[in-house]
Amino acid sequence: MNFFQHQDHARRQTRKLVILFVLAVIAIVVAVNAAMALVWSWTTTGYVLGMRDYPRGFFATNTLVTLALISGGTLIEMFNLRDGGDAVAKMAGGRLMLPSTTDLQERRLLNVVEEMALASGIACPRVYLLDREEAINAFAAGYNQDEAVVAITRGTLARLTRDELQGVVAHEFSHILNGDMRLNIRLIGLLFGIQMIAGFGQHLIDFASHTWSARDRNDKGPSARVVLLATGVALLIIGYVGVFFGRLIKAAVSRQREFLADASAVQFTRNPDGIGGALRKIGGLSRTMQLGSRIDHPNAEQLSHLFLGAPRPNLLSGMLATHPPIEERLLRIFGRKVDLLEAPALPAEVAASTEPLADIPYVAAGLASASQPEYRIAPEQVRLVPGALPPELDSAMREPDAACAVVYALLLGHGAERDAQLAILKREAPQQAALAPFLADTVGRLPRSARLPLLDLSMPALKQLTKDDRSVLLSTVDKLIAADNKLTLAEFVLQTVLARRMDIHAGRATPVRYADLRALKDDCAVLLSLVVHVSAAATNATATDLFARGVERCSDAGLATEDLISVTSIDYARVRTALDRAHQLAPLAKPILIKMLLAAVEDNAPIPLTSADLLRAICAALEVPAPPAVSATYTDYHL
Amino acid sequence: MGLVILGVIALVVIFWAVGAYNRLVGMQNQFKNAFAQIDVQLKRRYDLIPNLVETAKGYMKHERETLEAVIAARNQAVNANAKAAANPADPAAMQMMAAAEGALASSLGKMFALSEAYPELKANQNMMQLTEELTSTENRIAFARQAYNDGVMQYNTAREQFPGSIIAGMFAFKPAELLQSTEAPEERKPVKVSF
Numbered sequence: 001m002n003f004f005q006h007q008d009h010a011r012r013q014t015r016k017l018v019i020l021f022v023l024a025v026i027a028i029v030v031a032v033n034a035a036m037a038l039v040w041s042w043t044t045t046g047y048v049l050g051m052r053d054y055p056r057g058f059f060a061t062n063t064l065v066t067l068a069l070i071s072g073g074t075l076i077e078m079f080n081l082r083d084g085g086d087a088v089a090k091m092a093g094g095r096l097m098l099p100s101t102t103d104l105q106e107r108r109l110l111n112v113v114e115e116m117a118l119a120s121g122i123a124c125p126r127v128y129l130l131d132r133e134e135a136i137n138a139f140a141a142g143y144n145q146d147e148a149v150v151a152i153t154r155g156t157l158a159r160l161t162r163d164e165l166q167g168v169v170a171h172e173f174s175h176i177l178n179g180d181m182r183l184n185i186r187l188i189g190l191l192f193g194i195q196m197i198a199g200f201g202q203h204l205i206d207f208a209s210h211t212w213s214a215r216d217r218n219d220k221g222p223s224a225r226v227v228l229l230a231t232g233v234a235l236l237i238i239g240y241v242g243v244f245f246g247r248l249i250k251a252a253v254s255r256q257r258e259f260l261a262d263a264s265a266v267q268f269t270r271n272p273d274g275i276g277g278a279l280r281k282i283g284g285l286s287r288t289m290q291l292g293s294r295i296d297h298p299n300a301e302q303l304s305h306l307f308l309g310a311p312r313p314n315l316l317s318g319m320l321a322t323h324p325p326i327e328e329r330l331l332r333i334f335g336r337k338v339d340l341l342e343a344p345a346l347p348a349e350v351a352a353s354t355e356p357l358a359d360i361p362y363v364a365a366g367l368a369s370a371s372q373p374e375y376r377i378a379p380e381q382v383r384l385v386p387g388a389l390p391p392e393l394d395s396a397m398r399e400p401d402a403a404c405a406v407v408y409a410l411l412l413g414h415g416a417e418r419d420a421q422l423a424i425l426k427r428e429a430p431q432q433a434a435l436a437p438f439l440a441d442t443v444g445r446l447p448r449s450a451r452l453p454l455l456d457l458s459m460p461a462l463k464q465l466t467k468d469d470r471s472v473l474l475s476t477v478d479k480l481i482a483a484d485n486k487l488t489l490a491e492f493v494l495q496t497v498l499a500r501r502m503d504i505h506a507g508r509a510t511p512v513r514y515a516d517l518r519a520l521k522d523d524c525a526v527l528l529s530l531v532v533h534v535s536a537a538a539t540n541a542t543a544t545d546l547f548a549r550g551v552e553r554c555s556d557a558g559l560a561t562e563d564l565i566s567v568t569s570i571d572y573a574r575v576r577t578a579l580d581r582a583h584q585l586a587p588l589a590k591p592i593l594i595k596m597l598l599a600a601v602e603d604n605a606p607i608p609l610t611s612a613d614l615l616r617a618i619c620a621a622l623e624v625p626a627p628p629a630v631s632a633t634y635t636d637y638h639l
Numbered sequence: 640m641g642l643v644i645l646g647v648i649a650l651v652v653i654f655w656a657v658g659a660y661n662r663l664v665g666m667q668n669q670f671k672n673a674f675a676q677i678d679v680q681l682k683r684r685y686d687l688i689p690n691l692v693e694t695a696k697g698y699m700k701h702e703r704e705t706l707e708a709v710i711a712a713r714n715q716a717v718n719a720n721a722k723a724a725a726n727p728a729d730p731a732a733m734q735m736m737a738a739a740e741g742a743l744a745s746s747l748g749k750m751f752a753l754s755e756a757y758p759e760l761k762a763n764q765n766m767m768q769l770t771e772e773l774t775s776t777e778n779r780i781a782f783a784r785q786a787y788n789d790g791v792m793q794y795n796t797a798r799e800q801f802p803g804s805i806i807a808g809m810f811a812f813k814p815a816e817l818l819q820s821t822e823a824p825e826e827r828k829p830v831k832v833s834f
């Protein structure tokens with residue numbers, strides 16, 4: 001398949017159709033003007049074609065009003081549809097796939113999406129899974145490339161091979177890359193605008209049929225009521241005819257974009273059997289089981305233009321179909337007629353033994369000379385095998401409300417402090433008030449190094465909380481910490497990590513305000529001083545020595561040994577501001593800061609746990625991955 | 640009146656020229672980014688391999704030499720890659736890197752062939768995940784190279800087609816090189832199966 005040629009053809013066709021659409025709008029304006037002119041002359045002279053002189057600005061007003069109606073409708077509809085890709089995915093019943101998933105099929109899908117992101121040169125979009133759909137289908141949504149999402153059905157994962165899955169994902173990426181959703185939303189908006197003319201006409205008819213105007217016998221022409229009625233009917237007809245042709249054009253555009261996406265899929269994968277195989281299986285599935293690409297979710301029809309195959313195949317066909325027929329698509333991909341394929345659910349690879357393999361040691365012997373790695377298979381996940389946790393903790397971590405109880409359990413103290421905290425819990429979070437102390441006993445039996453990893457493991461469940469529940473969680477955590485009027489380092493660490501990960505803006509990009517460390521000299525001094533004081537308390541070195549080491553290893557911040565701030569001058573608010581400002585550093589400056597903090601602590605001996613926790617919290621606050629030396633501290637924890 | 644028309648034409652030409660220049664710059668940056676991506680994916684492969692070996696070690700206790708060969712080949716490839724990155728224009732360094740990659744691919748191939756004899760290893764969850772990750776990494780390297788070549792092709796076409804070639808000539812946009820196949824000569828030979 002000569003995909004570049006096919007792509008050019010599809011793009012040219014789209015351009016022609018869009019021009020046609022614009023011509024249709026112009027035609028509508030002309031028609032409205034003509035209709036108004038006829039009505040006017042009928043009103044004033046009694047004959048339809050009598051009038052010669054129309055009042056000044058007559059046609060200009062008509063044109064302006066028509067265009068205003070159309071553009072107003074367009075803007076309204078575009079505003080309604082402005083929800084980003086995530087809203088669309090959730091509307092279709094999708095579930096966000098987390099990068100930490102261990103299900104082999106889901107892992108494979110995430111890998112395939114990343115591969116296609118590389119091949120198409122855009123950032124990797126979020127992936128959603130439509131769990132309850134058995135058919136083979138997928139869609140891509142998103143107004144622009146940055147907030148794009150891709151959604152795949154469960155049936156696709158089960159029935160397609162890896163290559164075919166790749167083809168499907170590549171097809172969706174084409175939709176993202178070529179701005180198909182944007183184009184479609186604009187066309188929908190224009191259609192809505194045209195429909196407003198018909199709606200306006202309908203209003204006039206309603207108005208006219210409900211008013212009773214006295215007829216002035218001296219008038220030559222018809223009564224006002226009849227005039228209104230006539231105008232309304234004219235506008236109604238023009239509007240609906242316009243909408244009809246507009247829909248035809250929009251469907252034609254949608255079909256061309258599907259051809260374009262198919263050709264792009266072949267370009268990205270360089271393998272026509274990928275997307276070709278998937279389409280053949282869709283055809284085969286609809287032949288035998290009436291399933292094909294059918295989506296059962298009620299909202300599917302609204303999103304029909306975004307799907308890989310028609311979600312409601314029997315509803316629209318012929319000129320109003322949003323997708324070209326499968327045979328035509330296969331003909332273009334393969335250049336000849338091909339058979340349809342059966343699409344049974346493929347057998348999942350079976351794990352023979354249920355016994356987990358021993359933990360992989362964090363760093364294999366040969367890695368010593370390697371530079372800082374970019375990708376890992378989530379080594380921290382391998383550290384803590386969830387299945388081996390105490391069962392009550394394990395089940396609590398997987399459910400959002402119980403996960404909140406786990407977080408509270410991590411904060412419960414002893415004695416009088418615990419009583420005060422329990423009172424707070426009864427007040428703020430009655431659901432978890434009983435569960436939290438129970439879990440606190442279990443947590444108490446685990447080693448100290450397990451606290452932050454436990455929080456990490458609960459994150460997927462916590463992320464499912466609604467916005468309101470999240471703010472309740474954060475405020476309760478604040479109150480629990482304040483219960484004893486003291487802020488210990490452990491509490492600070494926990495709170496920082498939680499606040500950063502639970503932030504509703506967590507997904508958005510932070511504006512970069514500081515280009516390099518020099519701009520934040522004071523804040524760097526605060527952070528480094530905090531880290532060295534904590535380390536000095538745990539090891540035998542003095543704070544000044546550690547500070548000097550950090551300054552010497554990294555001179556980017558322009559610090560000197562004298563900048564060490566004494567323990568008493570560092571307070572919680574100051575550290576908070578320092579972290580917030582550091583979060584707005586340029587992305588390349590953040591690792592340098594972390595390196596400086598690490599250099600002060602690292603000494604060829606394992607980092608003390610308190611320092612590791614603190615560094616981990618700082619990394620979470622800056623939204624930077626923790627360096628391996630910090631993660632290695634937690635490897636000694638074997639359940 | 641004639642001056643106004645001339646002025647309008649001049650403005651149109653200037654806008655087009657600015658647009659053409661920006662398009663060329665955009666395409667250049669696109670393929671440079673794609674080139675950096677290749678390196679990122681190569682590093683990912685180097686990092687995955689030690690994990691793979693550790694997983695296999697538990698099961699393939701009698702295949703020590705094979706496993707050691709894989710780690711040795713991987714270390715060699717890392718070094719060659721670093722050298723090549725330091726002198727990208729040096730053809731000898733590039734050749735060494737290609738040779739090291741070839742050696743790594745063949746030792747990995749031997750290991751996977753041997754692992755077929757250990758069904759518990761193949762079915763092990765960790766091993767399946769790692770195999771999937773490695774497959775994905777190989778794909779990513781290939782796609783990163785492909786994206787780079789596609790980007791270079793687009794840039795070169797825009798650079799050479801008229802009238803963009805005028806702007807390209809004026810601002811000295813150099814042609815970009817496509818990536819040749821980095822297969823080692825051994826990889827091109829048909830695989831001999833011996834029992």
